[in-house]
Amino acid sequence: MNEQRALWVSTSVRTPGGMTTYLQAMQKTPLWSEWNVRHVATHREGSKFTKLAAFVGGSVLFLVEMIRFRPTVVHLHTSARASFGRKAILLWCSSLSGLPTVLHIHGSDFMEYFAESSALTQVLIRATLCRASAVVALGSIWARRLERIAPGARIVEIPNAVPLAASPARLSSTDRPIRFVFLGRIGERKGAFELLRAWACLDAPTATLTMAGDGDVQQARSLVRELHLESSVDLPGWLSPAAVGDLLDNADVLVLPSRREGQPMAVLEAMARGLCVIAGEGGGLPEMIGGGCGLLVTSDDVDGITTALQRVVDDAALRISCGKAAYERARQRYDIDVVWRRLDGLYREVTGNPRSRNPLTWQMQWPPAAAEERVAQG
Known part of the structure; x- marks a missing residue:
């Protein structure tokens, strides 16, 4: 058996969302074989009983893996909330x-x-963060915020990751209708309904919008009918990873x-293809596309x-420039x-593996202060 062994614990790979997309992407990298990674799911979508059963069963499997597999990390x-409590x-x-x-x-x-959270729960959260060998933050904005919560914790910055397209896609295509895409759980947090209301005000008769995802799909379809957007808006529901890629x-x-967003995989997948991105200013998004x-x-x-939508419709040069910069x-x-090499370096560092002890081999190297400044200005 490989000397290096990692045990990953997360939600089920069948749970829709960015964490699953990240997990599936990492499974295809050399990290998975070099660290002989095994995965345990302690959560899956469903009723309260389903979630409890998943946690109990996953916890038992976790203990079995700890004894039989003997992971090194x-x-x-x-x-x-509940996810943090379980972990x-x-x-x-x-x-x-x-x-x-x-x-x-x-x-x-x-x-x-x-x-x-209550004062006691905050103490427990802080103690848990400090107890970890390392706490991974998705970017400098989140790292600074976590440091304020738990000054004694060891916070490192390693972002989410996606495979990069060989070259930016469709950046020179300016002579056809513009195709907009929304990916994610349809609902208030993602701004889905505001997007539809903005789309109704857009002056772009040939532009189309595809909103793919689960959540309040029927409510969104009702709003589409109310706003008379049937000819330009499509809501296909949740799509497979292959279908999302084609879209x-x-x-x-x-x-x-x-x-609110951490570091959405949908935005990363768009950037990796050289698409222009319009996104909310909450969470880690300013660091991603600012x-x-x-x-x-x-x-x-x-x-x-509406103004942002209209700008990228009317200004092809802006749309192409943003796409190139995003790529x-x-x-x-x-x-x-x-990114997988940075995780490999982190594992080696926390396990004391002498092959890579220099934290500069894995920690991200862009100025954290600049990201905080962008948020403050926004």
Whole structure:
């Protein structure tokens, strides 16, 4: 058996969402074989009973893997609230047994979760963050916020990652109708309904919008009918990864006017193809597309969203420029071939493997202060 062994714990690979997309992408990298990674699911979608059963069954499997597999590092992927509670239990079990444990924070609601928690719960959250061998933040904005919550925790910045397209797609196509795409759970948090209201005000008779995802799909379809958008808006529901890839390959602009985001995979997948991105200014999005890689909007500002849509329809040069800049940023920061090596370096560092002890081989190298400044100005 490979000497290096990692145990990953997260939601089920059948759970729709960015964490699953990230997990499936990492399974295709050399990290999976070099660290002989095994995966345990402690959550799946369903009723409260289904979720409880998944956690109990996953926890038992986790303990079995700890005894039989004997991992050299445990990597826990969490969001907030119940997800963090589940992973906190497993983190204390693994760390008390002496195993290096990495806690990977994905949730866009984590700061709100901490702020709304009782004083005792905040103490437990802080203690859990400090107990981890390393806490992975998706970017400098999230790293600074986590450091304020738990100054004693070891926070490292490693972003989500996607495979990079060989070259930016469709950037020179300016003589055809513009194709917009929205990807994600359809609902208030993602700004889906504000997008539809903005779309109704857009002066672009030939432009089309495809909104793919689960959630409040029927409510969105009702709003489409109410606003008489049937000829330009399509809501196909949740799509397979292959279908999402085809949709993005033929798109020009990704629109995601979210209120809160960590580091959405949909935006990364669009950037990796060289698409122009219009996104909400909450969470980690300014760090992703700020500085010329896209347009930032306020999620509940329908007029502002309309203006951004109209700008990229009317200004092909702007649309192409944003797409090229987004592709270049994805190449530098979010290319999966770069990010898996950073995880490999982190694992070696926390396990004491002498092959890679220099943290500069894995920690991201862009100025954190600049991202905070962009948020403050926004």
